[in-house]
Amino acid sequence: MHLSVHSKPPGFTVQMLTIPSEEKRQSGVSEFFFGSKNTSTEIPISAYEPTENGVLIMEYTPDGSQGLSKEYELSLFPGVASVSELESRFISEKKFILGTDKYGRDLLSRMLIGIRISLAIGFVAVFISLIIGITLGAIAGFYGGKVDAAIMWLINVTWSIPTLLLVIAITLALGKGFWQVFIAVGLTMWVEVARVVRGQVMSVKEMQYVTAAKALGYNNWRIITKHILPNSLAPVIIISAANFAGAILIESGLSFLGIGAQPPMPSWGGIIKDHYAYIILGKPYLAVIPGIAIMSLVTAFMLMGNALRDVLDVKN
Numbered sequence: 441m442h443l444s445v446h447s448k449p450p451g452f453t454v455q456m457l458t459i460p461s462e463e464k465r466q467s468g469v470s471e472f473f474f475g476s477k478n479t480s481t482e483i484p485i486s487a488y489e490p491t492e493n494g495v496l497i498m499e500y501t502p503d504g505s506q507g508l509s510k511e512y513e514l515s516l517f518p519g520v521a522s523v524s525e526l527e528s529r530f531i532s533e534k535k536f537i538l539g540t541d542k543y544g545r546d547l548l549s550r551m552l553i554g555i556r557i558s559l560a561i562g563f564v565a566v567f568i569s570l571i572i573g574i575t576l577g578a579i580a581g582f583y584g585g586k587v588d589a590a591i592m593w594l595i596n597v598t599w600s601i602p603t604l605l606l607v608i609a610i611t612l613a614l615g616k617g618f619w620q621v622f623i624a625v626g627l628t629m630w631v632e633v634a635r636v637v638r639g640q641v642m643s644v645k646e647m648q649y650v651t652a653a654k655a656l657g658y659n660n661w662r663i664i665t666k667h668i669l670p671n672s673l674a675p676v677i678i679i680s681a682a683n684f685a686g687a688i689l690i691e692s693g694l695s696f697l698g699i700g701a702q703p704p705m706p707s708w709g710g711i712i713k714d715h716y717a718y719i720i721l722g723k724p725y726l727a728v729i730p731g732i733a734i735m736s737l738v739t740a741f742m743l744m745g746n747a748l749r750d751v752l753d754v755k756n
Contacts, residue, residue: 573633
């Protein structure tokens with residue numbers, strides 16, 4: 441976060457002085473999922489001058505005026521024996537490919553980290569919806585009668601509630617946060633899966649191989665899991681791709697409303713929330729870039745769903 445270089449356009453470059461600090465140990469799992477933590481201090485500078493004991497820098501100012509001057513001694517830079525070595529190792533030119541946000545943070549870095557939220561919400565929400573939807577749909581379609589009526593009543597009640605309002609209610613009940621959004625979105629996307637699975641199971645259970653399995657004395661659990669569900673899941677795969685895209689949109693909307701992933705964790709919806717006012721303040725790219733990213737990712741998964749529909753359609 442460098443406030444002196446806030447809201448800079450894409451391609452902005454500035455010289456940066458890096459002052460290293462002692463690295464904190466972190467577990468391999470934490471480093472794999474969240475990256476290695478950088479505790480070094482970075483200072484944007486407009487000019488610097490070598491001195492006998494270190495380097496004299498002039499801090500960068502956004503209006504081009506003369507910034508504060510400060511001298512940093514060699515002792516602050518471990519393993520550095522000369523001023524020339526300090527220049528080569530700790531002074532570099534940094535380029536912000538997508539510019540910086542209103543807090544002076546690299547927008548490209550936040551976009552790359554923010555995609556973890558979008559992809560994770562898609563995978564987890566679809567996984568939760570598949571578990572609930574396939575289970576209830578298979579039970580309703582196979583047993584029928586009062587069991588089917590009870591499950592269909594639950595499906596209809598859940599479907600009658602607007603998705604966004606239900607997600608907001610669940611999120612407020614569970615609290616704001618990263619995992620709460622996953623659960624909330626997953627618990628609202630199982631309805632369509634359950635209806636499709638129910639219809640497929642009702643059709644497949646009339647097939648002769650299911651009748652043969654019953655005649656051989658197989659129990660209902662084996663008939664459902666081994667014979668009915670494997671022949672009923674092609675439409676579910678297509679729905680999952682569409683639900684993946686829908687989950688990304690819902691998470692972005694929740695983050696925009698302030699009840700999704702909470703700061704400082706970046707998300708594409710949160711980036712738009714922070715900068716939507718800049719659309720009329722002459723720097724629309726701060727909100728347009730994450731908007732285009734969301735649109736592109738959702739379009740990609742919708743196209744994937746259409747392609748899967750064509751591939752898995754046995755009638756073609």
